[in-house]
Amino acid sequence: MKHGLFLxxxxxxxxxxxxxxxxxxxxxEGEEAATPAVxxxxxxxxxxxxxxxxxxxxxxxxxxxxxxxxxKYDERYVGPALGAVTKRRTPxxxxxxILDTETMIQKDDTARxxxxxxxxxxxxxxxxxxxxxxxxxxxxxxxxxR
Amino acid sequence: xxxxxxxxxxxxxxxxxxxxxxxxxxxNASVASGAAEAVYVAPGEYDEFYAFMSGGFSGQxxxxxxxxxxxxxxxxxxxxxxxxxxxxxxxxxxxxxxxHGFIPWDDAHHPELSQTDGIPDGRWIFINGNNxxxxxxxxxxxxxxxxxxELPNSAGNHASPFTTMNTEYVVAGxxxxxxxxxxxxxxxxxxxxxxxxxLSFVKIDPASxxxxxxxxxxxxxxxxxxxxxxxxxxxxxxxxxxxxSEKANSMLEVEASQNDKDYIAAINWKKAEEYLAQGKAKEMxxxxxxxxxxxxxxxATSVMLDKVKVLNPADCPGMVYLIPAPKSxxxxxxxxxxxxxxxxxxxxxxxxxxxxxxxxxAIEEKAFDGxxxxxxxxxxxxxxxxxxxxxxxxxxxxEFDGEGNAYTSMFVSSEIVKWSLKxxxxxxxxxxxxxxxxxxxxxxxxxxxxxxxxxxxxKITKDRYLPxxxxxTQSAQLYDITGDRMKLLSDFPTIGEPHYxxxxxxxxxxxxxxxxxxxxxxxxPYVSMGEQDTRVERKGxxxxxxxxxxxxxxxxxxxxxxxxxxVVFFHVTNLEQDWDVPHGxxxxxxxxxxxxxxxxxxxxxxxxxxxxxxxxxYCSDFCSALHQEMQGYVxxxxxxxxxxxxxxxxxxxx
Numbered sequence: 001m002k003h004g005l006f007l008x009x010x011x012x013x014x015x016x017x018x019x020x021x022x023x024x025x026x027x028x029e030g031e032e033a034a035t036p037a038v039x040x041x042x043x044x045x046x047x048x049x050x051x052x053x054x055x056x057x058x059x060x061x062x063x064x065x066x067x068x069x070x071x072k073y074d075e076r077y078v079g080p081a082l083g084a085v086t087k088r089r090t091p092x093x094x095x096x097x098i099l100d101t102e103t104m105i106q107k108d109d110t111a112r113x114x115x116x117x118x119x120x121x122x123x124x125x126x127x128x129x130x131x132x133x134x135x136x137x138x139x140x141x142x143x144x145x146r
Numbered sequence: 147x148x149x150x151x152x153x154x155x156x157x158x159x160x161x162x163x164x165x166x167x168x169x170x171x172x173x174n175a176s177v178a179s180g181a182a183e184a185v186y187v188a189p190g191e192y193d194e195f196y197a198f199m200s201g202g203f204s205g206q207x208x209x210x211x212x213x214x215x216x217x218x219x220x221x222x223x224x225x226x227x228x229x230x231x232x233x234x235x236x237x238x239x240x241x242x243x244x245x246h247g248f249i250p251w252d253d254a255h256h257p258e259l260s261q262t263d264g265i266p267d268g269r270w271i272f273i274n275g276n277n278x279x280x281x282x283x284x285x286x287x288x289x290x291x292x293x294x295x296e297l298p299n300s301a302g303n304h305a306s307p308f309t310t311m312n313t314e315y316v317v318a319g320x321x322x323x324x325x326x327x328x329x330x331x332x333x334x335x336x337x338x339x340x341x342x343x344x345l346s347f348v349k350i351d352p353a354s355x356x357x358x359x360x361x362x363x364x365x366x367x368x369x370x371x372x373x374x375x376x377x378x379x380x381x382x383x384x385x386x387x388x389x390x391s392e393k394a395n396s397m398l399e400v401e402a403s404q405n406d407k408d409y410i411a412a413i414n415w416k417k418a419e420e421y422l423a424q425g426k427a428k429e430m431x432x433x434x435x436x437x438x439x440x441x442x443x444x445x446a447t448s449v450m451l452d453k454v455k456v457l458n459p460a461d462c463p464g465m466v467y468l469i470p471a472p473k474s475x476x477x478x479x480x481x482x483x484x485x486x487x488x489x490x491x492x493x494x495x496x497x498x499x500x501x502x503x504x505x506x507x508a509i510e511e512k513a514f515d516g517x518x519x520x521x522x523x524x525x526x527x528x529x530x531x532x533x534x535x536x537x538x539x540x541x542x543x544x545e546f547d548g549e550g551n552a553y554t555s556m557f558v559s560s561e562i563v564k565w566s567l568k569x570x571x572x573x574x575x576x577x578x579x580x581x582x583x584x585x586x587x588x589x590x591x592x593x594x595x596x597x598x599x600x601x602x603x604x605k606i607t608k609d610r611y612l613p614x615x616x617x618x619t620q621s622a623q624l625y626d627i628t629g630d631r632m633k634l635l636s637d638f639p640t641i642g643e644p645h646y647x648x649x650x651x652x653x654x655x656x657x658x659x660x661x662x663x664x665x666x667x668x669x670x671p672y673v674s675m676g677e678q679d680t681r682v683e684r685k686g687x688x689x690x691x692x693x694x695x696x697x698x699x700x701x702x703x704x705x706x707x708x709x710x711x712x713v714v715f716f717h718v719t720n721l722e723q724d725w726d727v728p729h730g731x732x733x734x735x736x737x738x739x740x741x742x743x744x745x746x747x748x749x750x751x752x753x754x755x756x757x758x759x760x761x762x763x764y765c766s767d768f769c770s771a772l773h774q775e776m777q778g779y780v781x782x783x784x785x786x787x788x789x790x791x792x793x794x795x796x797x798x799x800x
Contacts, residue, residue, distance in 0.1 A: 065665055065676040069696040069721045078699065120772055123697055124724035126662065 021113035039107040040096025045133070047091055051141045059138030062131045070122070073142060078120055086143040091136055098125060098132040178633035184626060185636045187214040192656070195588050195649045197601065198257040198271050199622065201225075202643030205252040207273050207284065212588070212599060212649055213624055215638030223282045223291045224252030224275045228739030232291075235741060236715065236750035237670075238439070240448035244278050244296050245433045253277045256307060256372075256646040260350070264311040264377045264482075264593030268654035270355045272307035272316050279303035281318055281348060283355055285441075287660045292439050295357045298432035298454050299326045299344045305370040307348075311381050311593070315360065315415065318346040319370030319386050323393075327430055337395035341367035344456070345386060347415060356438070361422050361455045363413065363466065366519040367393050369402070370411075371476055372543075377484030377593050380502040382416035385487050387471065387478035391518070403493060407470040407526070409518075410478055410489055412505065414465050421462040427455035441660075442669045444747045460520050467509060468523045471498055477543035477584075481552065481567055482593050486531060488552060490541040497541045497554055499570055501531035532570040537563045542583060543646075545590030547597030547627055553590075555582040555602065562602060562625065564632060576632040578623055581605040587627070588649035596651060600625045600632065603644040610637055620644055661725035663746030670748035672717035677701045682793040689714045689791065695729035695743065696721045697770040700763070703778030707791030707798075710758055710784055716741075719748040730766030733780065740766045755782040 073083030085094060089110075096104050097111065101122050104111040115121060127135070178184075187193055193211025201207055205225030209218045226233030226242070233242045233250055242248055252275035259266035270292075271284045279300035285292040297303055297318050305319025323341040325332045332340045343365040348357050368388040376383035389408045394401030421427070432454040439446040459466040469487075477490030487500040505524065507513075513528035534541075540558030547553065551573065554563050560581050564574040584603045588596040602623040611619050619639040626633040665675070674680050674692045680701045683690045689712050694701045700718075708714055718731045722745035731741040733753055741749040755761060765776035783789045791798045 062666075064678055066721070066723065069677045069694060069701065078696075120697060120770060123722055123727065126664075126723040 021116060037108075038092055038096070040092070040100035040103050042092055042095040042099060042129075045091040045095055045136070047140075051144065052137055053141070055134045055137035056141040057138075058131070059134030059136065059141075062127060062135050063138055066125050066127060067135065070120075074146075079118055079122060080114065082139060084143050084146040086136075086140045087146070094136050094139065095129075095132055097122065098127060098135060099129060101125070178626065178635065181633070181635045185213040185215065185624065187211065187216070193652060195596070195599075196652050196655055197586070197588075197647055197649040198259070199603070199640050199647040200254050200257055200273060200643075200645040201641050202255070202620070202645055203253050204642030205254050205275070206642065207254060207257055207271070208641050209289065210638070210640075211652075212601070213635065215622070215624060215636055217641075219289055220641060221284055221289055221291065223273055223284065224249075224254055224280060224294070226250045226739075229742070231739050231741050231749060231751075234739040234751075236752055237445040237748075240446040241291060241294055241437045241439060243437055243448035244280070244435045245298075245450065246278060249278050251277075252280060254282075254642070254645075255304060257648045258307050258309050258316065258591075258646075259648045259650055260313040260355070261309055261592060262312055264381075266589055266592055266648070266650045266654070267313075268650050268658070270313075271648065272309065274303045274306035274318065276302055276304055276321070279318070279320065281307050281316065281357065283350075283357060285355070286655050287658050288441065289659075290439070292355065293357055294435075294437045295348065295359070296434035296436070297346050297359070298434040299324075299362060299430075299456075300346065305345070305373045305386050308373040308375060308384070308591075309350075310375040310384070310415070311377055313350045313352070315347045315384075316350055316357070317373050317375075317384055317386075318348060319365075319373055319388075320344050321369050321371065323365075323367035323369065323390075334395055337367060338393045341393070341395070343368055343370055343388075345370065345384075345411070345413065347384075347418070357436075359454050361418060361427050361457050363418065364456055364458045365411065365466070366391075366521065368409070369398075372478045374478055374480045374487075374591060376502065377480055377482065380480065380484040380487075382414060383502070384413045384415050385478050385480065386411040386413065387475040387489060389474035389476075403474060407472055408474055408491075409523070410469040410471050410475060410487065410500065411521075412467045412469055412524075417465045418457055418462065421457055421465065422455065426461050427457045429453050430456050440669075441663060442667060444663070444668065444670045444749070464509075466521050467505070468518060468521050469500055469505070469529055470515070470523060470526045471500075472496065477541070477554075479544040479546075479552075479591060481546050482548050482595060484593075486567060488544040488554070490543050490554060492540050492542055492557060494541065495536075497534035497537050497544070497565070497570075499531045499533065499567075500529050504531065505529045534563075534565050534570045534572065537565065537572060538575065543585060545585055545587040545600065546595050547587055547590070547600075548595035549597055551597075553585060553587065553600050553627070553632075555585040557581055557583060557605070562600060562632060564627070574631050576625060576634065578602040578604055579610050579621075579637070580608055583644075584646045586647040586649060588651070591648075596649075598626070598628055599635075599649075600627050601647060601649070603640075603647060605643070611639065622647075661745075662723055662727075663744060665719075665721060665723060665746040668719070668746055668748060670717075670719070672715075672750065673748045674717070674719040674721075676721065680793065681796070682707075682791050682798050684791050684798055687712050691716045691793070693718045693731075694721050695719070695731070695765065695776075697727070698765065698772040698776040700731075700765070700776065700778045702793035702796075703763075704781075704794050705779070705792070706781040706783075707789045708755065708780055708782045709787055709789075710755060710782060712755070712782075714753045714755070714780070716751045716753065716763075717748055718743055718751070720745050722746070727769060728767050729769055729776070731763065732766040733763040734761045742767060755780075758782050758784045758787075 302321030
């Protein structure tokens with residue numbers, strides 16, 4: 001079954017000619033994320049240089065209930081490891097992946113490419129914007145030491 | 147529904163079909179032209195009405211769309227439903243508790259929507275359990291049974307659950323009279339002396355919908371059949387049809403059809419409230435279950451109650467009057483203005499229409515024709531507004547279109563008869579296939595009917611569908627009633643036996659549907675708030691598993707250390723927070739059903755493995771591309787084995 005699905009994914013990527021996927025994955029390792037087109041409903045996120053510990057703490061709780069079922073900090077699980085996600089993705093991208101998942105998976109190149117790797121669509125989590133912002137703060141917090 | 151272009155194909159098809167076969171054209175001779183277009187709801191479009199049909203002897207309620215006749219959901223109410231885990235999960239088993247213990251089945255007859263100012267408001271729908279007398283309330287934001295109340299001093303809760311104008315009360319009249327209170331073990335032949343009926347008035351909490359028996363009225367030993375509340379001028383009154391005024395206790399088909407007239411019992415419930423406030427009710431010992439389901443704890447609780455207030459009409463003058471009605475009346479229907487009370491005397495040659503204003507006047511003038519068991523009997527001529535002459539055979543039940551017309555089902559002659567409330571003359575008649583029982587117009591028993599369709603709820607289908615062995619499908623039929631003549635539009639199958647039904651514009655309910663339960667508000671005692679809470683714990687021979695689901699895995703998915711003789715409780719929390727993503731949970735050898743866990747909900751399966759081995763478990767409701775990968779194992783070792791209890795290699799926490 002898994003092999004089958006993987007083959008299908010390979011075929012799809014071959015047919016649709018998304019050869020950029022490999023490149024974009026490479027990009028995420030090192031370079032600062034470029035400013036890609038914004039597809040999700042969040043267009044701007046206000047970020048303070050220092051992490052707000054109170055928000056981060058609230059975010060950690062939400063992360064535990066909602067996100068941890070599929071994401072670990074330092075290793076791949078159902079979805080990608082998120083411990084250092086703030087180093088490779090913009091706050092707007094992260095907020096949109098949480099709040100507007102379907103649009104991102106359909107339209108955003110990076111999100112589309114990640115689906116080909118992980119094969120499980122990230123479900124809608126229906127968290128509100130405040131909770132999503134707190135999760136982002138938590139990810140910024142843990143990202144500092146990574 | 148509104149664009150015309152796509153219908154051309156359908157119409158063409160209908161024409162071709164009509165021309166094609168002599169056999170179809172003969173049976174469908176009465177189908178109106180344009181019928182296919184009228185009931186066609188294009189793919190992806192919505193129906194105009196929700197229809198709620200009783201599931202009859204399935205004990206459930208079904209939800210259809212009108213005009214399409216498409217089935218959307220079967221709501222489990224009084225019977226176990228393994229598809230949804232209803233009555234199998236630890237959380238829902240208490241919903242089916244009664245004073246007779248756990249009762250997994252009932253016979254559900256009459257759905258009734260809650261009303262505000264006499265108009266269906268789409269908050270709740272009630273339905274009666276006929277066999278082990280119960281009353282259920284279904285929440286129309288979740289389309290789930292939220293509450294079940296057993297009825298003491300009742301046997302066959304048939305005259306139920308009809309609501310007053312503002313859902314102050316939902317009533318429950320007993321079909322069977324029985325011996326009650328301190329004298330229950332008596333010879334059946336002592337019926338006339340010892341058997342009584344009760345009419346229960348169940349108070350509905352206006353905010354929560356919570357049900358409690360405010361009072362019961364002790365009545366003569368008749369059979370109580372159906373009811374409807376007054377409206378506007380007649381608000382404050384409830385009317386019950388009753389038969390077996392002969393008080394027969396055997397061969398009722400002969401013995402209970404002797405009298406020329408039976409009765410409509412007119413109850414002044416505002417008066418009853420006054421007597422209740424004056425302390426005229428006697429508090430009687432009783433035993434009945436009250437079961438409630440919480441969307442916060444995702445669990446039901448069952449409480450056994452031990453007393454009920456009973457009003458005896460002998461102590462309460464002016465509370466109950468008997469109106470003579472011809473021959474074993476069934477339907478007891480009040481028109482939208484509240485002035486007319488229509489009795490469907492199923493053996494009667496006419497349909498009697500009683501006038502509420504005449505009833506008031508006759509009561510003032512004491513136009514009585516004797517009394518029965520101390521209850522005044524009204525003079526027929528003093529309260530009758532008119533009779534519909536030659537309506538057909540076997541008038542059963544009447545609904546209204548809000549345009550001054552009434553529609554009565556005719557069981558024996560298999561037809562719907564439309565007649566005028568102005569002069570009580572017959573305007574139109576149309577055949578039904580076959581033996582119509584109740585009928586239903588959306589809002590047709592309320593102050594404001596949406597009089598576009600009438601649905602016939604038939605008892606016999608005979609040759610209408612492809613045969614399926616000895617048991618044939620149950621059936622409803624949809625008719626257009628917007629013109630002068632009623633037009634048959636379609637047949638559609640139903641579940642159980644459709645007794646009564648209700649319908650309401652979809653717009654009133656649709657947008658209130660709950661999509662998922664917020665996980666952060668889950669107060670289930672065994673919730674796992676995220677995967678980090680998942681674990682296994684042993685308490686004696688009980689093993690509790692805190693488990694989560696999300697597309698597409700269980701956590702934990704490897705459990706070891708269960709022993710033969712253990713009882714395992716899988717408390718499964720669905721962490722999904724999106725619409726239409728339930729997960730299932732099934733384990734080999736389970737003597738219960740699957741779990742079907744809604745997003746944000748926790749459900750518990752009890753599992754008693756009888757042999758050692760490794761048992762697979764899996765998700766039974768397709769959830770994602772990797773649904774088939776959503777599985778796990780439980781290892782069961784012999785009793786006395788030293789295998790440690792672990793989940794995914796981690797030992798139990800305490």
